[in-house]
Every structure is written in C-alpha cells, then in structure tokens.
Amino acid sequence: MSSSQEQPPNAAPSRPSALAELAKHHKETGYVLIGLAVLWAVLPIYLLVKEAWLPKGSWANALGPVFFWAVAGSLITGVIGAAAVLATPGRKLGEVEIIRLLLLVLGGAVGIITALLGLALPFTHAYAPIFLGGVEEWRKQPVRLYIVAMALVGGLGLTFLSLQLSRGVERESALMRRLLYGFNAVFTTLLLGAVLLLVNLLPYVPKLSRYDFVTPIFAGTYDWTQSRLYSLSDRSRATLADLKAPLKIYVFLNAGGSTSEQVETLLENCRGVTPQISWETLSTLDQTRIQELGREYKAKITEEVMDFRGPQLRLREGMLVVYGDPSKEQTAFVPRTSLVKEDPSPDGGGGQEVFHGEGVLLKTIRSLTEGKQVVYFTQGDGELDFNDNKGDSIEGVGLLLTVLKQHEIYDLKEWKFTKETPKVPDDAEVVVAARPEKLKPDALKAIYEYMGYTYDEANSGLTEIPKGRHGRLFVLTGVSLENNQMVRSGLEPLLGKFGVQVGDDHVLTLQNPNRPTLIQVETSRKSANPVAKALGAPNRELFVFEDVRTVKALPGGGAVKAEELLVTASNPVWVQTDLTEKPSVAAAAKAKDANARFSDEPIIVAVAVSETGPAPGMPNDPIHSRAGGEAHPRLIVVGNADWISNLGLVSGRDGKMKYDLFTSCLSWLRGEPDIGASAVNLDEDKVRPRFTLSLSPDVSYNMWLLPLGHMILAVIAAGCGVWLVRRR
Numbered sequence: 001m002s003s004s005q006e007q008p009p010n011a012a013p014s015r016p017s018a019l020a021e022l023a024k025h026h027k028e029t030g031y032v033l034i035g036l037a038v039l040w041a042v043l044p045i046y047l048l049v050k051e052a053w054l055p056k057g058s059w060a061n062a063l064g065p066v067f068f069w070a071v072a073g074s075l076i077t078g079v080i081g082a083a084a085v086l087a088t089p090g091r092k093l094g095e096v097e098i099i100r101l102l103l104l105v106l107g108g109a110v111g112i113i114t115a116l117l118g119l120a121l122p123f124t125h126a127y128a129p130i131f132l133g134g135v136e137e138w139r140k141q142p143v144r145l146y147i148v149a150m151a152l153v154g155g156l157g158l159t160f161l162s163l164q165l166s167r168g169v170e171r172e173s174a175l176m177r178r179l180l181y182g183f184n185a186v187f188t189t190l191l192l193g194a195v196l197l198l199v200n201l202l203p204y205v206p207k208l209s210r211y212d213f214v215t216p217i218f219a220g221t222y223d224w225t226q227s228r229l230y231s232l233s234d235r236s237r238a239t240l241a242d243l244k245a246p247l248k249i250y251v252f253l254n255a256g257g258s259t260s261e262q263v264e265t266l267l268e269n270c271r272g273v274t275p276q277i278s279w280e281t282l283s284t285l286d287q288t289r290i291q292e293l294g295r296e297y298k299a300k301i302t303e304e305v306m307d308f309r310g311p312q313l314r315l316r317e318g319m320l321v322v323y324g325d326p327s328k329e330q331t332a333f334v335p336r337t338s339l340v341k342e343d344p345s346p347d348g349g350g351g352q353e354v355f356h357g358e359g360v361l362l363k364t365i366r367s368l369t370e371g372k373q374v375v376y377f378t379q380g381d382g383e384l385d386f387n388d389n390k391g392d393s394i395e396g397v398g399l400l401l402t403v404l405k406q407h408e409i410y411d412l413k414e415w416k417f418t419k420e421t422p423k424v425p426d427d428a429e430v431v432v433a434a435r436p437e438k439l440k441p442d443a444l445k446a447i448y449e450y451m452g453y454t455y456d457e458a459n460s461g462l463t464e465i466p467k468g469r470h471g472r473l474f475v476l477t478g479v480s481l482e483n484n485q486m487v488r489s490g491l492e493p494l495l496g497k498f499g500v501q502v503g504d505d506h507v508l509t510l511q512n513p514n515r516p517t518l519i520q521v522e523t524s525r526k527s528a529n530p531v532a533k534a535l536g537a538p539n540r541e542l543f544v545f546e547d548v549r550t551v552k553a554l555p556g557g558g559a560v561k562a563e564e565l566l567v568t569a570s571n572p573v574w575v576q577t578d579l580t581e582k583p584s585v586a587a588a589a590k591a592k593d594a595n596a597r598f599s600d601e602p603i604i605v606a607v608a609v610s611e612t613g614p615a616p617g618m619p620n621d622p623i624h625s626r627a628g629g630e631a632h633p634r635l636i637v638v639g640n641a642d643w644i645s646n647l648g649l650v651s652g653r654d655g656k657m658k659y660d661l662f663t664s665c666l667s668w669l670r671g672e673p674d675i676g677a678s679a680v681n682l683d684e685d686k687v688r689p690r691f692t693l694s695l696s697p698d699v700s701y702n703m704w705l706l707p708l709g710h711m712i713l714a715v716i717a718a719g720c721g722v723w724l725v726r727r728r
Contacts, residue, residue: 019096019099019100019103019165020095020096022099022103023094023095023096023098023099024095026084026085026087026095026098026099027084027085029081029084029099030080030081030082030083030084030085030086030087031081031085032081033077033078033080033081033084033106034077034078034081034082034085035081036077036081037074037075037077037078037081038074038078040070040073040074040077041070041071041074041078043066043067043070044067044070044071044074047064047066047067047070048067064124065116065117065120065121065124066117066121069113069114069116069117072113073110073113073114076106076109076110076113077106077110080102080105080106083102084098084099084102087102097169097173100165100166100169100176101175101176101179103162103165104162104163104165104166104176104179104180104183105179106162107158107159107161107162107165108159108162108163108179108183108186108187110155110158111154111155111156111157111158111159111160111162111187112155112159112183112186112187112190113155114151114154114155114158115151115152115155115156115159115190115194116155116190117151117155118148118149118150118151118152118153118154118155118194119152119190119193119194121147121148121151122148126144127144127148130144130145152194155190156187156190156191156194159183159186159187159190160187162183163180163183163184163187166179166180230265230269231269232266232269232270232273232358233358235362236270236358236362237273239362239365239366240270240273240274240276240277240365241273241274242369243274243276243277243365243369244276244369245276245323245324245325245369246276246277246278246323246324246325247276247277247278247321247322247323247365248277248278248279248280248321248322248323249267249277249278249279249280249319249320249321249322249361250279250280250282250293250301250319250320250322251263251264251267251279251280251281251282251319252282252301252315252316252317252318252319252320253281253317253318253336254283254317255281255283258340258353259336259339259340259355260281262339262340262355262357263319263339263357264281266357266358266361267279270361290315293320297320297322297331300316300320300331300332300333301315301316301320301333316333316335316336317335317336318333318334318335318336318337318338318339319333319334319339319361320332320333320334321333321334321361321364321365321368323365323368323369324368330368331368332364332367332368334360334361334364338356338360339355339356339357339360340353340354340355340356340357341353341354341356363409366409367409370409372409372410372411373409373410373411373429373430373670374410374411374413374425374427374428374429375404375410375411375412375413375428375429375430375431375432375666376413376414376415376424376425376428376430376431376432377397377401377412377413377414377415377431377432377433377434378414378415378416378431378432378433378434378436378439378443378447379414379415379416380416380417380440380443381436381437381438381439381440381443381489382435382436382437382438382480383433383434383435383436383437384396384397384434384435384641384644384645385397385398386398386401386414387414388646389402389646390646391646391647391650392646392647392650393645393646393647394642394645394646394647394648395645396645396646397434397644397645397646398646399646399649399650400644400645400646400649400659400662403659404663410666413425415428415431417440417442417443417446422442422446423446423449423450424446424447424449424450424471428450428471429472429669429670430472430473430474430666430669430670431447431450431471431472431473431474432474432476433447433473433474433475433476433489433491434476434641434644435476435477435478435480435641435642436475436489436490436491437480437487437489438487438488438489438490439489439490439491441490444490444491447473447491447494448462448494449465449468449469450469450471450473451469451470451471451473451494451634451635452464452465452468452469452470452471453465453468453494453497454468455493461493462493462494462497470611470632470634471634472633472634472635472669472670473634473635473636474635474636474665474666474669475491475495475635475636475637475638476637476638476640476641476644477489477502477549477551477637477638477639477640477641478547478549478639478640478641478642479506479517479547479548479549479640481579484579484580485504485579486504486505486549486579495635495637496554497560498560498562498609498611498634498635499553499554499560499561499562499609500551500552500553500554500562500607500609500635500637501551501552501554502549502550502551502552502637502639503549503550503551503552503575503577503639504549504577504579505549505550505575505576505577505579506547506548506549506575506576506579506583507519507548507549507550507568507573507574507575507576507603507605507639508573508574508575508576508583508586508587508590509568509570509571509572509573509574509587510572510587510590510591511570511571511572511573513587513588513591515546516583516584516586516587517546517547517548517583518544518545518546519544519545519546519548519568519570519573519605520542520543520544520568520569520570521542521543521544521545521548521566521567521568521569521605521606522536522540522541522542522543522566522567522568522569523535523536523540523541523565523566523567524536524563524564524565524566524567524602524604525567526564527563527564527565527608528563529563529565529608529668530668530675531565531608531661531664531665531668531675532564532565532566532608534664534675535657535660535661535664541654541657541660542569542654543566543643543654543657543658543661544643544654545605545640545642545643546640546642546648547640547642548568548605548639548640549605549639549640550575550603550604550605550639551604551605551606551607551637551638551639552604552607553604553607559611559612560609560610560611560634561609561610561611561612561631562607562608562609563607563608563609564604564606564607565606565607565608565636565638566604566605566606566638567602567603567604567605568599568602568603568605569602571598572598572599573598573599573602573603574590574597574598574599575599575603605638605639605640606636606637606638606639607636607637608633608635608636608665608668609633609634609635609636609637610631610632610633610634611631611632611634612630612631612632632671633668633669633670633671634669636665636668636669643658644658644662
C-alpha cells in the first residue's frame with residue numbers, strides 16, 4: 001500500500017534547489033572560490049609593493065585595515081574553496097548540508113571582516129581628516145564616505161543573508177545551530193556598535209539642508225537643569241550664528257577639574273551652533289605647543305611672577321580667543337578668575353559654584369567682532385546728569401551707565417553742544433536724550449541733522465536732507481511744568497515727522513489713591529516690535545513709572561512705521577489734560593465722582609519707529625520707500641525718563657527689569673539680536689549647587705542598616721523561592 005506522501009503518477013518532478021545544484025558541482029564551486037582567493041591575494045601584494053618596498057614607502061602605510069582585510073578574505077575564501085573540493089559526503093552530512101555549511105561560514109566570515117573594515121577605516125590616516133573635518137570635508141570627498149558606509153552596511157547585510165541558509169535546519173543539526181547562534185551573536189554585536197556609533201556621531205553633524213529633519217533631533221540639547229547648565233541662551237546662539245570669520249579658542253586649564261569640564265561643554269555647544277568655531281585644550285605638559293603659541297601670543301598667555309630666582313614668566317590660566325583670518329586677527333584673553341566664582345553658603349554649608357563662562361565668552365566675542373558701540377547722552381539742557389552716581393538721586397543716570405559699562409560692548413559718552421562739538425559725532429550709534437528741557441536752537445539743529453532733517457525757517461518746518469544722516473534716537477520725556485504748562489523740549493516737530501506725538505498731559509490712576517502718579521506699565525500685547533515680544537508673554541513683566549505722559553503713534557503711511565511699545569497696566573486709569581490741578585486733588589475728585597469716566601483701553605506711553613528705505617538702485621522718494629527694502633529702527637519715545645534715574649533703578653523690585661528694558665531698546669535701535677537680555681545678569685550664570693548631607697546619628701545608622709537588611713531578606717526570599725520550585 002502506497003503512502004499518502006508519495007507523488008501522484010502524473011505530477012511533474014520537483015525542481016532541484018540552488019544548493020542541490022551547487023552540491024552536484026561542489027568541486028567546480030571549490031575551484032571558483034580558490035580562483036577568487038588568488039585574485040583577492042593580489043591586493044595585499046600590491047599594497048606591499050606600493051607602500052613598503054618602493055622608495056619613500058613605509059610599512060606603517062602598507063599594514064593597514066585594507067591589507068589585513070584582503071589577507072583574511074583571501075585566506076577564508078581559499079580555505080572554503082579547498083574544503084569544497086575535498087569534501088566527501090557521509091552519514092552525518094550530505095552533499096547539500098556540506099555546501100550549506102561552507103557557504104554559511106564563507107558569507108558570515110567575509111561579512112564580519114568587511115563590517116570590521118568599515119568600522120576601522122575612519123581611524124586611518126587617509127580617512128581620519130575627512131571624518132574630523134566636518135560637513136565641509138564630507139561634501140568635498142563623498143566617495144570616501146560611501147566606501148565606509150558600503151563596507152559597514154554591506155558586511156552586515158552579507159552576514160545577515162548568510163544566516164538565512166541555516167533557517168529551518170538548525171533544529172535538526174547541532175552544528176548548524178551552533179554556527180547560527182555564534183554568527184548571530186557577532187552580527188548583533190556589530191550592528192549594535194554601528195548604531196551606537198551613528199547615534200553618537202549625529203549630534204556633531206550640522207543640519208545638511210532644509211529637508212534634513214533627522215540630524216536636528218540628535219544635535220539638539222535637552223537641558224532640564226534649573227540654571228541651564230548644559231545649553232546656550234537664545235542671545236548666545238544668535239551672536240554665534242552671526243560670526244563672519246573663524247574663531248579659534250585656546251584653553252589653558254588643568255584637565256579633570258569642574259571648570260575645565262564646564263568650559264568644554266560650553267565650547268562643544270558653541271561649535272554645534274556654527275562651524276566657524278574651533279578650540280584646542282592645552283595643559284602645562286604641552287610645552288612644544290605652548291612655545292609655538294608663546295612666540296605669537298606671548299603678551300597674552302603669560303604673566304610675570306616673582307620667586308626666589310627673580311621675575312619669571314608663567315603661563316596664565318584661562319582662554320585665549322582669536323578672531324579673524326591670520327592677516328587681520330584680533331585676540332583677547334579671558335582669565336580663569338572671570339570664568340568661575342565661588343558663592344559660599346551663608347550657613348557654612350556647601351554653597352555653590354557660579355560659572356560665568358558663557359556670558360564672558362559672549363562679551364569677548366562681541367567686543368572682537370563689533371568693537372565698542374558708541375552711545376551718546378545729550379547734556380546741558382536739563383537732561384538727567386551723566387556723571388551723577390548718587391543712589392538716591394532722581395536727577396542722574398550714573399548707576400545705569402555703571403552697569404552698561406559692564407557689557408564691555410558700549411562706549412558711553414556725553415555730548416553737549418559747544419563750538420568745539422557743533423554736531424553729533426560721526427561715531428554715534430545711538431543718541432539718548434533723557435528728559436531734555438528747552439534744547440538750545442543750535443543743539444536742536446544738530447539733532448535734526450543727525451536724524452536727516454534741517455529746519456526750514458521760511459516754512460517754519462523740517463525738510464529732509466537728501467542723502468543725509470540716518471541716526472537713531474532714544475527720547476525719554478517727562479512731566480515738567482512751568483506756569484502750569486508742559487515744558488516743550490523742541491524735539492516735537494522732529495517726532496511728528498516720524499509719526500509720534502507726545503501729549504501735554506499727565507497719566508493718573510486710582511490704583512493707589514495716595515500716589516495717583518504711580519503707573520504700572522507693560523509691553524503692548526498688540527505690538528509686533530521685537531522688544532515688546534521679548535519682554536511680553538509668557539513672562540510679561542510690569543514696570544513702575546511715576547509722572548508719565550502719553551505718547552501716540554499718529555496715523556499715516558509712507559516709509560515710517562510707528563507702533564506702540566509700552567501701555568498702562570494700572571486700572572482704573574485716565575489722562576489728565578488740566579495741568580493746573582494737582583494730581584492728588586484730581587484723583588480725590590475722581591474717586592468721589594460716581595459718574596467718573598476712565599479709559600476703556602490701555603493708554604500708550606511709549607512708541608517705537610522704524611523706517612523703510614527704497615530698494616537698492618531705486619529713487620529715494622516716498623513711493624519707492626513704501627515698496628522698498630528692509631525696515632531700519634530709527635526712534636524710540638517713552639513718556640517718562642525717571643525710570644532710568646539712579647533712584648528709579650534702586651527703588652522697588654523692578655530695577656533689573658528696567659535695565660532689561662533699556663538695554664533691549666538700545667539693542668533694537670542698533671539692530672542687534674540680544675533683545676530681552678539682562679544687563680545685570682549678562683553673564684548667563686550657570687549655578688552648580690553643592691549639597692552637604694547633614695544627618696543625625698540615628699538616621700545615619702539606619703542608612704547603613706536598612707540596605708544591609710534588605711539584601712539579606714532578598715537572598716533569603718530568592719532561596720525560598722528556588723526551594724519551593726524544586727519541591728514541586
């Protein structure tokens with residue numbers, strides 16, 4: 001009786017598999033493999049002849065990863081070929097099983113050595129400069145990258161395909177099972193190494209194109225520390241991204257210390273923003289390299305000290321910052337004492353270490369790239385005093401200037417109209433007029449010309465000067481009365497040309513009935529101005545001004561665009577136009593009047609003005625300006641000046657925020673990106689607290705006892721579990 005497994009008489013014979021065909025011709029297959037092995041052996045011989053035996057050659061160049069890969073591949077292929085020729089089927093292994101085994105070993109072994117070649121090539125002298133050179137070098141020599149990728153991916157792929165030969169037979173053959181599991185372990189290890197290598201390299205790869213959405217995920221920094229220890233501020237990133245020339249930083253710090261680690265983290269983050277930055281760490285043991293730098297930067301990196309031998313030169317600790325091309329480079333040295341400061345705890349505890357490196361480096365870079373920005377304060381016509389440093393003075397701005405000088409990017413000067421200084425100096429980046437009263441005609445004329453206008457006496461108005469100066473003016477007015485009338489500075493016609501009107505009025509509130517002139521102010525929620533956005537949501541700040549006037553953005557068009565910057569936050573609030581009545585009396589009357597009317601909308605108290613110039617090559621007229629190019633900041637007008645006075649900055653809790661507001665306005669006028677940056681906390685301090693664990697004797701004893709008891713209980717529980725399982 002025939003078995004049900006037998007084929008029907010009419011069934012076509014099954015087609016032999018590829019392995020069965022190779023098994024029939026195993027000797028021919030072996031000879032082919034031996035021929036391939038001989039051809040493969042030509043490569044290491046060629047390398048020896050070219051790199052070692054010819055003149056100017058070296059054994060080090062010959063005996064590289066490619067040489068050993070070729071030798072190993074030739075030997076593996078030759079041995080497998082010989083085994084295929086000499087193979088004799090037996091009871092344990094038939095012809096098909098022998099070919100399957102040989103092909104599995106051949107493919108797996110060649111795939112592994114090829115993947116190892118791909119991992120080793122980036123460390124060779126021919127490939128290392130390319131991989132370390134960044135994206136620019138990668139784009140110049142993509143073939144080398146493809147070779148490494150093909151070796152790594154191709155080797156892993158060949159190993160994976162070879163493993164498929166054992167699928168289905170590993171349960172029947174112990175030898176196949178051992179080979180499969182062995183090769184699988186090696187393959188998984190290599191694959192894991194390749195993935196880890198890729199993941200660790202991607203953070204150092206800049207975004208390759210606008211369609212590259214992968215590298216930014218790896219290259220981004222995720223910092224959840226309270227003081228942002230491991231990331232850069234937006235201001236720092238904007239400044240670094242604006243670098244136009246190479247920036248080289250030499251670090252002279254002892255390796256292994258906390259300062260050195262923080263500096264390295266800072267510089268790695270900086271290099272992630274722009275490829276213009278490179279850095280090198282040097283220790284006192286690198287005498288050869290230090291001597292090379294000493295010949296060029298001796299005055300910067302050394303200092304004179306006295307010992308028993310007399311005056312000696314000693315290497316300074318810190319960072320040497322070099323900006324620009326070698327022909328016109330600029331240098332600055334940042335000492336270690338400026339990078340880190342200790343802040344001891346008041347109770348004698350661990351205290352904290354404050355790292356100032358980011359802010360100090362940022363200031364140094366800006367001083368090298370931009371030079372100091374000259375800001376003039378007008379003087380001589382009732383303005384806030386440039387030289388008054390008294391903390392309780394409402395007539396001086398000395399404290400503000402002291403903090404601004406800490407930026408090391410501002411050169412602050414006073415300008416007073418005299419015969420020697422008949423015009424605003426040519427180097428003025430911004431002119432600040434802080435509460436001017438009745439400016440002299442000649443001073444007004446000079447400011448008009450600085451802003452690009454001249455006074456036309458015939459028409460009693462201002463006319464624009466063709467191709468005149470386009471200065472930037474920061475006007476801070478105030479409530480100044482004379483015979484119950486607002487004192488006019490004389491700048492009103494100029495402000496009108498820029499679409500701004502300062503009201504002859506007084507903003508009052510009933511929020512504090514005892515001081516109705518004390519007004520809370522915030523940045524406008526409607527404004528698109530960068531200052532309003534930076535100091536607005538989500539952490540909108542409130543500023544306290546006293547004696548405020550309204551500032552209106554007049555309707556109009558053309559090249560000038562005036563938009564509100566600051567508005568009142570106090571409620572209820574109104575505009576007092578009757579200046580003959582004292583504010584306290586007016587407030588008392590409002591409080592008693594049941595039908596008193598207040599402002600339904602916040603009152604505008606500051607305006608920012610930008611001007612759009614014509615596109616390049618177009619006529620300079622209003623029509624072409626409206627359809628012109630980029631908008632340039634020209635003017636800021638604030639209806640109060642006392643908030644930047646010494647008293648205004650030190651009284652109340654909003655002094656730091658007023659610093660921020662003033663410096664942000666300066667930055668916007670100068671077209672700089674550091675808007676919203678703090679003038680007080682310019683250094684972007686990174687605070688690293690040091691914790692001291694204070695324990696009572698009982699708590700300390702429990703900390704030793706409890707872990708020991710838990711370990712003993714865990715061992716007993718595991719033993720009981722094993723005993724119960726084995727009892728079953």
